[in-house]
Every structure is written in C-alpha cells, then in structure tokens.
Amino acid sequence: MSIQVAPVTGRKSHGGAVLTALAWIVGILFVLPVLWMLLTSFHSEEDAAKNPPDLAAPLTLDGYRAFFDTGPWPSILNSLTASLLSTALVILLAFPAAYALSIRPVKKWSDVLFFFLSTKMLPVVAGLLPIYLFAQSVSFLDNVWLLIILYTSMNLPIAVWMLRSFLSEVPVEILEEASVDGASLTRTLRSVVAPVVTPGIASAALICFIFSWNELLFARVLTGTVAQTAPVFLTGFVTSQGLFLAKVCAASLVVSLPVLIAGFAAQDKLVQGLSLGAVK
Amino acid sequence: MTVDTEVRPGRATAPSGAEGTMMRKAGDWARRAPLMPALVFMIIVTQLPFLVTLVVSFMDWNAYYPDERGFAGVDNFRRVLTDANTRHAIWVTIVLTAGVVLISLLIGLAAALLLDRKFRGRGVVRTMMITPFLVVPVAAALLWKHALYNPTYGLFNGVLKWIFGENAPQPDWISNQPLWSIIFALVWQWTPFMMLILLAGLQGRPLDVIEAARIDGANGWQIFRSMTLPHLRQYLELSALLGSIYVVQNFDAVFTITSGGLGTANLPYTIYQIFYTAHDYGRASAAGVIVVIGTIIIATLALRSVSTLFREETGR
Numbered sequence: 001m002s003i004q005v006a007p008v009t010g011r012k013s014h015g016g017a018v019l020t021a022l023a024w025i026v027g028i029l030f031v032l033p034v035l036w037m038l039l040t041s042f043h044s045e046e047d048a049a050k051n052p053p054d055l056a057a058p059l060t061l062d063g064y065r066a067f068f069d070t071g072p073w074p075s076i077l078n079s080l081t082a083s084l085l086s087t088a089l090v091i092l093l094a095f096p097a098a099y100a101l102s103i104r105p106v107k108k109w110s111d112v113l114f115f116f117l118s119t120k121m122l123p124v125v126a127g128l129l130p131i132y133l134f135a136q137s138v139s140f141l142d143n144v145w146l147l148i149i150l151y152t153s154m155n156l157p158i159a160v161w162m163l164r165s166f167l168s169e170v171p172v173e174i175l176e177e178a179s180v181d182g183a184s185l186t187r188t189l190r191s192v193v194a195p196v197v198t199p200g201i202a203s204a205a206l207i208c209f210i211f212s213w214n215e216l217l218f219a220r221v222l223t224g225t226v227a228q229t230a231p232v233f234l235t236g237f238v239t240s241q242g243l244f245l246a247k248v249c250a251a252s253l254v255v256s257l258p259v260l261i262a263g264f265a266a267q268d269k270l271v272q273g274l275s276l277g278a279v280k
Numbered sequence: 281m282t283v284d285t286e287v288r289p290g291r292a293t294a295p296s297g298a299e300g301t302m303m304r305k306a307g308d309w310a311r312r313a314p315l316m317p318a319l320v321f322m323i324i325v326t327q328l329p330f331l332v333t334l335v336v337s338f339m340d341w342n343a344y345y346p347d348e349r350g351f352a353g354v355d356n357f358r359r360v361l362t363d364a365n366t367r368h369a370i371w372v373t374i375v376l377t378a379g380v381v382l383i384s385l386l387i388g389l390a391a392a393l394l395l396d397r398k399f400r401g402r403g404v405v406r407t408m409m410i411t412p413f414l415v416v417p418v419a420a421a422l423l424w425k426h427a428l429y430n431p432t433y434g435l436f437n438g439v440l441k442w443i444f445g446e447n448a449p450q451p452d453w454i455s456n457q458p459l460w461s462i463i464f465a466l467v468w469q470w471t472p473f474m475m476l477i478l479l480a481g482l483q484g485r486p487l488d489v490i491e492a493a494r495i496d497g498a499n500g501w502q503i504f505r506s507m508t509l510p511h512l513r514q515y516l517e518l519s520a521l522l523g524s525i526y527v528v529q530n531f532d533a534v535f536t537i538t539s540g541g542l543g544t545a546n547l548p549y550t551i552y553q554i555f556y557t558a559h560d561y562g563r564a565s566a567a568g569v570i571v572v573i574g575t576i577i578i579a580t581l582a583l584r585s586v587s588t589l590f591r592e593e594t595g596r
Contacts (some may be wrong), residue, residue: 016397023394027405033468034411036435037423049433052441093321096314106311112319119326121575123529125551126568129561130332153325156318214416217531217548221556231418235536238422245433248426252419263414264407271476278518 041249048245063250067237072254075233078144080258082219082229083212086151090159090208091201093152098163103170103193113164116157117276124154124217132221142224150218155208158276162207165277166200167193199269200277206266207273210259230255330572336565343559356566366567368543369550370574373528375459376546380466380530381523385516387467388474393504395475396482406479413472421536424465429453429537458542462533470527474519481515482508528575547571 039055040048041064047057101109131150135141170193219229228236234255238248263270340352360366395406412420428435431452440448454461485508493503531548534540540549547567555564 016399019394019397020399023391023397023399023405024401026391026394027408030468030471031408031411033423033428033435034415037427040427051433051438053433053435053438093318097318100311100313100315104311106315107308112315115319116322119322121525121572122326122330123548123568123571123575125529125531125548125555126333126565126572127326127329128551129336129555129564129568130329132555133332133561134329149325153322156322160318210414214418214532216418216535217552221552231416231532234416234418234422238426245426245430248422252416252422256414256416256419259416260411260414263410267407267410270410271480274473274522275477275480275518276522 037249037253040246041253043246045244045246048249063246064254066247067251067254070237072230072233072237072251075228075230076255078147078223078227079213079230081144082147082151083209086148086155086212087205087208089148089152090155091205094156094159094163094204095201097160098167099189099193101160101164102167103172103175113161116160119153120157128217128221131218135222141222142226144223144227146222147215147219147227147229150222151208151212151215154215155211158211158273159204159208162204162273162277163197163200166197170196200272202266203269203272203277206262206269209262213259333565333568336561337569339562339565341561343561352562356562357570359563360566360570365545366547366550369545369547370570372459372544373546373548373571373574376463376466376530376534377524377528379463380470380527381520383463384467384470384523385474385520388471388519389478389512389516391471391475392478392482395479409475410472412468413470413476415469417469417532418536420469421465421533424461424468425454425537429461454538455542458538458544462537462544465537466527466530466533470523474523477519477522478512478515481512485511525575528571547574 042059042061043054043057044060044062047054048063050057100106101113106112131146132141135143135146140146175188175192214231215229216231216235219232220235223229223232234251237251238244337356338352338354340348340350340355342348391409395402395409415423426434431437431450434453436453437448437450440450490503490507493507498506529548530546531552534544534546534549535552538544540546540553545553548571551564551567551571554560554567558564
C-alpha cells in the first residue's frame, strides 16, 4: 500500500481521520446509556431526578445500599444456580451429540442438525402453557430445577451447532491414527478431540450462560418467592419503589454485572457463540 | 444458514466389505448412541409441550370455568384471528421484528465497516460497541424507560434542556411514540450482535483480491458493491435470521417499557396475558400455534428477501 502515488495516500489518510473519528463517535453513542446508568447509580435520588441533569453531583453508595437492603441475594443465587447448572448440562448433552453429527456422523446428520435449529424457532410462549400445567400437576412450580431443565432445552441447539462446527475442524487423520493405536473412543475424545474443541466449548458455555442469566418469561411465569431469578426480582423491585432512578440504575448494573464481566473477558468467544460457530 | 454446512464426503460412508448387516446395524446404533440423550431430551422438553399446545388449541378450556372443558374445533382460531387485539398484536410483532432487525442490521453494517480498519483505540471502540448487548434485557429496558425516556428526569429531555434552555420541549417519548420507543431500545441492544457477526465476515475477506482491484483503479464504492457485499451476503442472512428468531419472541422490552399498553402488545405478550391473566388456555394455545406458523414464515421471508436483494445487485 505504501507504493501508491502520493496524492492518493494523502487523501486516504485525511479520509482515514474522519472515519476514525466517526468510529469513536458511534462507539461512544452506544456505550453512553450504560455510562449514564453507571453515573446515575452513584447519585442520590434527589440529584438523579434533576432536570437538566447535574453531572457533578456528589457521589454516594445509597442506591446500592438500598438495593441490597431489599434482599436480592436469594434471587441472584437462583440465577447463578440455574445458569451454571444448565450450562453444564448443555455441554454434557451437546458434546456427544455434536460428535455424532460430525466426526462419526449418523445417517441424515444434517436433518438432525436442522431439527435442533428448528426448535429455536419454536416460540417459547407456545410451549409455556403445557409446561406450566405439567409443573403444577406434579408440584414442580417455583423450583429452580424446572428452570435448569428449560434453560438446557433453550440452549442445547445453540451448543450442538457450535460444537459441531468446531468438531468438524478436527483432522480425521489424527483420529484414525488414534484408533490404529488401539485407543478407545473415550481416550480418543479426551486426548485428541478435546484439546482442539476446548475453545468451542468455552464459547458455547459463555453464550449459554448469558442467555440463561437473561431469561425472563419462563422465570416470571414458573417461579414465585422461592426460585425467582435476578431479572424477575428486578421487575418486582421497580414497582415497589417511589423515587427510584438511582436505585433502579444500581440494581440493573448489579444484575448485569456477571454478563458484562463474562462478555468483556471473552469478546472473541462471543462472536463464535452468537453465530452458532459459523464465524470463527 | 448457508455458512459451513457443506457435506463432508468420506466421513458418512458406512464401513464396507466383510461386515454383515448385523454388524452394520450395531455400528449404526453405536454411532447414534452419543446423539440420543440430547435428541430425546429435546423432543421431550420442546416437541411434547408443543403437541399439547396444538391439542389444547382445539379445546374449550378456561381455568375459571373448569366444568366447560371440551372440544371446540377451530373456534379458538376463529376467535383469535377475528379479535381486533390479537390482529393488532400480529401487526405489532411484524413491525417490531422487521424494524429492529433491519435498522440494527444497517447500523451494524456501518459500524462493522468503520471497525474493519486499523486505527488507534480500535479495541476500545469495539468493546464500547458490544456493551449494550451485555446488559441484561430487563435492565436495558428499565434503563431506557426510566433513565432515558422519562419526561421529567430522563436524559433525553435533560439534553434538550441543556441545548435549548428552560423553555425546551419536553416530549413524553413513550406516550408519543410507544412502538418506536421499544424499537429503538431493542435496536440499541441488537446492533452489537449484527456488528459482531458482520465484522467477523468482513475480516474473512480475501484482501489480496481487493488490493488488486484497488490498484486496477476501482474506487471504494465499486469495491464495496461488487466485492464486499457479495462476500458479506451469507453473514447478512445469518445475522438477519438469528436476529429475527430472537426479536420475534421479545417479551422483556414490551413487558417492561409499556406493559403491552398503548397498542404495543406483540404476540408473545398477548399470549402471556391471555394465559396468565385471562386463564383462557384454549385461546392462548391457538395464538401460540399462530405464532409458530408466523415465526416460520418470517424466518423464511427474512432469508429470501435478503437473498433476492443481492441477486438483483449482482445481476445489474
């Protein structure tokens, strides 16, 4: 690119500065609401309700204190339990399935793959009623295990698609060598396949964790006081408060924190997960 | 879904030669065994409930009148489809899904193109861009409703006062434009999703070909139209399809921002209400079946319209 004629390069770098500035502006616009939420969460309720807003208002932890005083911990723990256990269950079920759809594929493996995807198109609300009635009849309502099972079904197709796309990158030669050595299926999986697909498992786990943590509809309809999750707690928290902007911002940030941390820490994994492994 | 689904020849071939039918059958089952737990789990947890929904959709069943349970034929469907509220909900669902997916796809494409260059702080800008996607949807909806849209202390009206002083207009954003308020809050959350997939697509472009075209005198727009867009096509389709699947089911934003009021109730919210408030199980199920059919149509249409758009582009 450096061999190009001078005027072209000059125009290019000028345009480049504009594009860079534009990129920064777009980025800042998108993050601004979150920064605003962060700032407001550290203001007192009186300052948070000011119009025009007072950017230099004194900072306080009152919003956070008020939020934690209402006892959010059981719901946060429920969210953690439901998200982590369902993610573990998803990986346990998805990994062998992905193996049977890529490395030693069953007949019509692509039909099976699209069956998994089609379950994602089945709207959650369409299955809600039978699940509710069933859970009611066996006294399974307001139980975190019900959410774990449902979140597993919600995320299993995503994980199967992703892990399959990673597993199909495993070179067949290595596998064949391993079987010539007399290595058993489990040993092949553990020593040959697993190292290649660990990044895939990590992305699948990340995306499953995020989707389970975010889920509201199932949690709202199927849980009550015992098994309610953090998002449900958040919806109830709002209706019970008077002057509340700072508290709501603090609560929203606390509830979003696990997802924000996980997502920032594994940005590249996020892309792989969101595209079902199609993009690496 | 055209990305990376090609059949890999050689892998699926069954072992040939001396093995008898018995052996092959045993081999088939050995292959199927690892798949079975996931498949059975999915059929029980997702297909069975839907079958029940399908059955209930033809039944007269309201939890408030348990004695009147019976077969209703297509009555529920007729009631759902002739009810002005559900008809409006169908329309809202279409506008909401199409609006969110198209707008966030466009902004996401622009953002991806901006981020596909090397510049100082590119990583920081990318991180800022994806932040909205990492806010829990309920929290994001609360943020937009209370901290941004609120007419008395929201940031939008605060900014208007900063710019125009005390006599600045102070619109009630949600009451004036309820559906667009929801759409913009969702666009904010879904643009990063589109951007991430499209950016990854851009970075998989064959750069040497583009460099050659540039040396041959092609300008930026020509390169974009005839090389970048065709290459991006499958990524645009993928992000539109996945985005539609998620947005058509949106419940959190409608529930939080307007509680389905002001004519913003989409189908998922309406079904939630018929089921949760009215306890009319038959009608809720019929609406659920309609949503399933609608989702399939929207997903297919989204895929097709994007495809034809590009076939026209390249055909010109």
